[in-house]
Amino acid sequence: MGAMVTSPPLKAIGLISGGLDSALAAGLLKEMGVELHGLNFSTGFCKVDHRRAINDPREDPERLRNPALRVGAMLGFPVEILDVAAAYLEVVRNPRYGYGANVNPCIDCRIFMLHKAREVMEAEGADLVFTGEVLGQRPMSQYRKALDTVERDTGLEGRLLRPLSARFLEPTLPERDGRLDRRRLLSIQGKSRRPQIALARQLGINEYEQPSGGCCFLADPNYARRFRDLVNSAGTVAITSEDTTLLKVGRHFRVSPTVKLVTGRNEGESGYLERFARGRWTLTPVGRAGTFALGLGEPDQAQFQVMAGIVARYSRHRDRDLVDVQIARGDTLQILSVTPASDELVDSLLV
Amino acid sequence: MPSPEHRPDRTLDTLGTYCPIPVLRTARMLAQMNGGQILELLSDDRGVLADIPDWCRGHGHEYLGCREEARLYRLYIRKV
Ligand code: SF4
Numbered sequence: 001m002g003a004m005v006t007s008p009p010l011k012a013i014g015l016i017s018g019g020l021d022s023a024l025a026a027g028l029l030k031e032m033g034v035e036l037h038g039l040n041f042s043t044g045f046c047k048v049d050h051r052r053a054i055n056d057p058r059e060d061p062e063r064l065r066n067p068a069l070r071v072g073a074m075l076g077f078p079v080e081i082l083d084v085a086a087a088y089l090e091v092v093r094n095p096r097y098g099y100g101a102n103v104n105p106c107i108d109c110r111i112f113m114l115h116k117a118r119e120v121m122e123a124e125g126a127d128l129v130f131t132g133e134v135l136g137q138r139p140m141s142q143y144r145k146a147l148d149t150v151e152r153d154t155g156l157e158g159r160l161l162r163p164l165s166a167r168f169l170e171p172t173l174p175e176r177d178g179r180l181d182r183r184r185l186l187s188i189q190g191k192s193r194r195p196q197i198a199l200a201r202q203l204g205i206n207e208y209e210q211p212s213g214g215c216c217f218l219a220d221p222n223y224a225r226r227f228r229d230l231v232n233s234a235g236t237v238a239i240t241s242e243d244t245t246l247l248k249v250g251r252h253f254r255v256s257p258t259v260k261l262v263t264g265r266n267e268g269e270s271g272y273l274e275r276f277a278r279g280r281w282t283l284t285p286v287g288r289a290g291t292f293a294l295g296l297g298e299p300d301q302a303q304f305q306v307m308a309g310i311v312a313r314y315s316r317h318r319d320r321d322l323v324d325v326q327i328a329r330g331d332t333l334q335i336l337s338v339t340p341a342s343d344e345l346v347d348s349l350l351v
Numbered sequence: 352m353p354s355p356e357h358r359p360d361r362t363l364d365t366l367g368t369y370c371p372i373p374v375l376r377t378a379r380m381l382a383q384m385n386g387g388q389i390l391e392l393l394s395d396d397r398g399v400l401a402d403i404p405d406w407c408r409g410h411g412h413e414y415l416g417c418r419e420e421a422r423l424y425r426l427y428i429r430k431v
Pocket of ligand 1: 107
């Protein structure tokens with residue numbers, strides 16, 4: 001009697017954002033018996049990570065959850081977090097394929113993540129990399145040409161599976177050799193979310209993040225405005241991870257091409273800004289009258305006056321004629337009595 | 352819930368760090384431990400209360416529970 005020959009299960013490495021599409025792609029493959037290993041990238045621009053860093057005790061715990069880990073728990077497969085912040089900053093500074101509507105370098109971002117996924121695939125002897133991409137769903141990164149560019153640039157030809165749109169795309173190697181049944185893969189395309197919502201119900205996936213992009217600072221217009229302001233004044237080469245982190249918090253005022261003021265909008269943000277005080281100017285209304293602010297750059301005395309006026313404007317003493325504002329860095333300290341800035345001035349300097 | 356017999360074999364202090372650091376360090380520490388051993392994780396990042404149980408479920412480790420003392424969390428994990 002001949003022994004039955006069973007081939008080992010396929011193993012696939014997935015980019016898991018925590019959004020619905022990557023969860024569906026994973027759920028579908030899991031149902032087909034594929035062994036999964038998820039990767040979730042901590043880029044330094046994730047909104048959830050930032051909410052965690054602010055650590056406001058009043059924040060809803062659900063908004064602090066890493067949605068990718070949730071997907072792994074729900075479907076029963078390991079999701080590994082990769083901290084790529086340092087290398088990722090290079091992608092953001094200098095994207096080969098440019099930015100989307102904001103400062104989101106989506107094509108370069110996909111290429112970056114897929115490169116890492118390919119490394120993991122090779123290290124683990126896996127067969128495939130998969131993503132939740134849907135053909136034609138989003139501008140920029142999900143048009144046919146973009147999908148092809150990404151596949152070519154990452155060297156993943158034949159090994160990059162998009163299960164949700166697979167029937168429109170070239171078959172991958174495991175589909176060609178019959179180890180993965182192409183007939184069970186899907187042909188979803190376009191912007192309608194209806195097929196995904198129906199599939200989620202079918203696969204029992206009931207918790208997922210908003211559509212991807214919503215959780216990335218780079219796709220946020222407010223963040224993009226500040227980022228562009230920084231690039232215009234500093235140039236991309238000089239931008240550090242502390243710079244891009246500070247852009248996420250508070251109100252930003254451009255005082256001169258090299259001087260900026262950042263004020264906290266609430267206790268959580270003020271506390272967060274205080275962590276960056278070392279080596280920087282700090283501005284606070286005397287008598288703990290509200291906001292904390294950081295002065296970035298080397299202001300002259302006239303600029304300090306302007307900055308102190310803005311801090312006074314956001315203090316609890318904003319209705320007074322004069323407010324005392326303390327300006328300090330290391331052992332240097334001065335107190336300025338200033339008139340709170342007018343709304344017009346504040347609006348004209350706000351980034 | 353963690354009970355007194357859950358004596359940790361190792362303790363990992365991640366106070367003052369936030370997502371993704373506590374999860375990354377937990378993964379690294381568990382990789383060095385033996386199956387059946389218990390890790391105690393100290394954190395003040397409230398997000399770990401959601402993430403660590405999820406991470407454990409995905410990776411097959413047993414999450415034993417958490418004790419909270421004034422915004423300091425002690426989470427217990429048994430390595431499979
Ligand atoms: S929205 Fe952000 S995380 Fe998503 S692909 Fe674009 S740059 Fe990358």
